Amino acid sequence: MEKFTVLNGLVAPLDRANVDTDAIIPKQFLKSIKRSGFGPNLFDAWRYLDHGEPGMDHARRALNPDFVLNQPRFKGASILIARKNFGCGSSREHAPWALLEYGFRCVIAPSFADIFYNNCYKNGLLPVVLPETEVDRLFYDVASFPGFRLIVDLGKQEVSILDASRSAHFEIDAYRKHCLLNGLDEIGLTLTHADKIRSFEARRRERQPWLFS
Amino acid sequence: MGRTLYDKLWDDHVVHVGDDGTTLLYVDRHLVHEVTSPQAFEGLKLAGRKPWRMDSVVATADHNTPTTDWGRGIAGIVDPVSRLQVETLDANMREFRAKAYFPFLDKRQGIVHVIGPETGATLPGMTVVCGDSHTSTHGAFACLAFGIGTSEVEHVLATQCVNTKKMKNLRVTVDGLLERGVTAKDVALAVIGSIGTAGGTGYAIEFAGGTIRALSMESRMTLCNMAIEAGARSGMVAVDENTIGYLKGRPFAPTGEAWNRAAAYWRTLASDPDARFEREVRLDARALKPQVTWGTSPEMVASIEDRVPDPDKEKDAARREGMERALQYMGLKPNTPIGEIRIDKVFIGSCTNSRIEDLRAAAAVVKGRHVAASVRLALVVPGSGVVKAQAEREGLDRVFRDAGFEWREPGCSMCLAMNADRLEPGERCASTSNRNFEGRQGAGGRTHLVSPEMAAGAAIAGHFVDVRRLG
């Protein structure tokens, strides 16, 4: 997993509540057995005018000019601001994969759906929860100032505007922060507890043998 | 102080707690399907790791599998990408032997959340995970069951644990007798309508109260299945004699002395009387009417006696905009009576409503009637091969066929339209599935979530009808 320390990035807005993972990456693209190749199909149904299917040459498809990410001013954005309950619906990890591959490293919203929130961390995509009023303000800023950027400092747990005149604190579990800051492989970390897992398992086998037959 | 059912299940599986409360939780049952597992097995192999305990794994192919032409074998999966996913699961299961694998074409193949309970692979007191959000279904058996992402699938394969934090407790208490024609699906939709699709975020939901105790296991599964649609990763119901009766004699359920020991333990799986819930929600079942969603989120729901809401009456700007967008997508006018919405297709199936009881209920409505001429396609897709065989023994397939329904092979089918079963742009469907998101059942398709009875009634009438009045 790629490390996340400090991100200075262009901000793009997605002004809808309850954006579900079907919208983030439609199901026809889940048929891959790889972790990559999803970027061109991020928000596919909104982003293109035609209906997307795997195997199409996405570079040649007609873009929907009304979809916000297609506006030239948001090209190269790495921070997405969104509304409440972002990432609801299916557990597909293809959603964070698609966001990352498109270029996003951070999504800021007033709330996230639990599974999506979890999946982000496993891939080095930072989900930041800020109060609704703060997010409102960011939407206003993005609309008002072309080229609006934010600095997301994971170490300080802070999102701030470039001149540092305004910043907001966010919460993150210490364990997740540690993994992200150092780009750590979680499985490797867990396996340092292998003995504990084994002894737990042995006790369980004794008490509830039917779970192991 | 007393503990909730969730507290008990949690405490029972804690392997290690980190400084910030991040917990390694032991996994008893790992369910696997073809869409969210290939990258996990690949990751495992790339890292040179071995699965920890493959006898905890029960796998099936369900999302991509066709519901027709099984005679053609694997060649019947026309889409090469779908076929590759199914074949990749086959290959992974050959390499890493699971406790059980129900591949495509197997007599007992089916939707992962239907076959878990049906085979007894899901047992009370377990932690059950699957790379699928509707894993909450298994909570009907007093399991701690929740969906995980693909990285977590790999993590569970490698370590038999998930890294997670404890949720808060939310109890949804439902009391009173449900009217005939009002079902667990309607309870689920009403709960989501009242707390919203993010209402359960951060919580584990326990469904309790007289209504829930009176529900069959199938109905409890329907209810827990939809917990995720209320934002909760887990939904659960305490063990009672219904639970134990359902499990007795299932292929993977314990037998003999082990059964007695297990059952004695299972009976302890209920919240203590003095347990504390951070949040409580109540619902009066007597007041409940059959529900129909009108929008593109399960919380956009009304009763059959209502009308499509009018965004102009909504004061909150963001909500108004969401409603307008949904109505536009759904092609609906404000104030249209729900009963006047005409449908093009009907889908009875999915892990929410494809069990034998669902099929019986739908068949009872259909019997002796015929699908309306205006309905282009009415599909019944049993949840598993076992459900299908049982239904055929009872003659339900004939009832459906005689009425003009198609009787298909098991799988996820038009719940998410990864196989060939889907809506065309603009088509409107009465569906017993769980999600009405834009494009869920096919690009541009319009989904109305309903119970099996209501879907059957809509098929007959060509529009939504109040099944309580069908007689």
Ligand code: SF4
């Ligand atoms: S039936 Fe639908 S919701 Fe259930 S597992 Fe299959 S695709 Fe998911």
